[in-house]
Amino acid sequence: MRYCAILAAILWASVVAAQDWEDRQMFGTGEATLRILSSTDTSFFAPIITDFIAANSQVSVEYLVTGTADIDGLFREDPSAYDVVISSAMDLQLKLANDGFAAPLVEITHPDWAEWHDSLFAFTTEPAAIVINRAALGDLPVPGTRQDLIELMRAYPDTFEGRVGTYDVRQSGLGYLFATQDARASETYWRLIEVMGRMGARLYCCSGAMIDDLIAGDLVVAYNVLGSYAQARSETEDALRVILPSEFPTTMMRTVLVSRDASNLASAEAFVRHVLTLQAAGDPVRFPLPPLAGGDGSVIGLNPALMTYLDQMKRETFISEWEDAILQDD
Template structure:
């Protein structure tokens, strides 16, 4: 049995290699006793300090950090839950469904705010609003949009300027994009008008925040809607052109969540990692925890933080999802 497990452990990276990862990095000693495999949608740069800190406290553990998109991540983990110990994703709905379906281990007595955890198994550790990101120089003399309404007006008034110059998530590919879109649609009819306008100017669709921001910096995009503010903020510091705007009427705020797999190869190490992560979040030292920590209050300054609630599964319903995607496609994909 032990040899089988060892074999599986040796083969696991090989199988995983077959997967097309966005990023893949080993932390810690090569010959460590335990390898903690983290499946994540968060860029490695944000998590490297956190993992280093964890390894410093647990030298016997090495960490393999695997990055992929939220929808992909959900699919991979559902297919091979035994291969991964910890799952980190920004798609709260998919994560909640994983926990609901019993993929997450229950960690008891974790001191964490009640609204930031679900069923003692899914723990939120960041508060990140969806933002409008603008390349200031590409925008030129046009006014900077502060609300979704401004955005609609701007695109309607200057269709030629913005032709193929606006980016947003492809909700069919991105779990986070789908979450933002459904929450937007739930909150206001503006979303559908905005989507329609974006469709009319032939908006470009992205799978991930990173690429969208890359194209913004290069000037290929003038604006991007529903980009992760946290990612954009980091890039904005490097480039003066980038401006991150939180829609002033209602910024949709997402919480990044972590769960320990119920079939983790070493449940205690997985649990330790989750606890360590939550502790770092609570301390909030930017050097050790470069992500935006949880807002002090649940609804901070009118920000609508998406609640961890079984209702998140509503739009994951096969029929609901099919209907939503159809409607979204009708609005945005105009040339097909």
């Protein structure tokens, strides 16, 4: 048995080393290791993990950060390798739960609209945002809607040429979620993407990279940036202006699940309960993420309709139309 445990540890170490993580950190010194696979930046979750370990000193936490699409692939390939999965791509998370990859948790008090079959739990609501570099925009008017942004780029192409950014929806699970929800809400999305394509839009894996290029002045504007990340960075970066389009919101919920094959099931369940308890308490020091709010139709619903665009044929059609609109120079 000891040989098997050592072998498993060696194999796990080789997998971790091979994966190109955005970040990987260990917390605590407990003998029982809880492995968390997440798309959330470590800076947001470190206080939550530290708070959990303070009450569970026998547990150490390995926090592994990668993109939302990678999370889905890695976890499906080996659900026993991770105990907890956290992602902003709520459609992919819902499909994981619906496909039986999540362990049910009982006796949790949580809003009905923010959970799915006692196995997937939302714990934040976070909008997609238009983010601009104030200095790069100069004296031009600040857009308040998607249509405003369209008209601004059409009127001042020299300002925006090669300096607009958005997600590469072929690679980003969250980017694909935001894009499909935008397209369902209004045809304005397709006009916007077409104009961004004419401007030679830059495509990104993640919000952090877009924000970095906005701060550096390489971008004038970025579309569908995760608002929570942009707002946090704007508190220390005067260059950033975060705009929530006023005509209709695109707001996702960040979700968490426990792996059905978790090697540390008890600690995984305890961690999820801890996250939901901290979220409900609303202490910004111990829980530095946006609060859970909504349930009134203003937030993307945690329901089967969310998986519509995960159908292979629908995804291929959407991606093809998106490429036609935004990759005009290819």
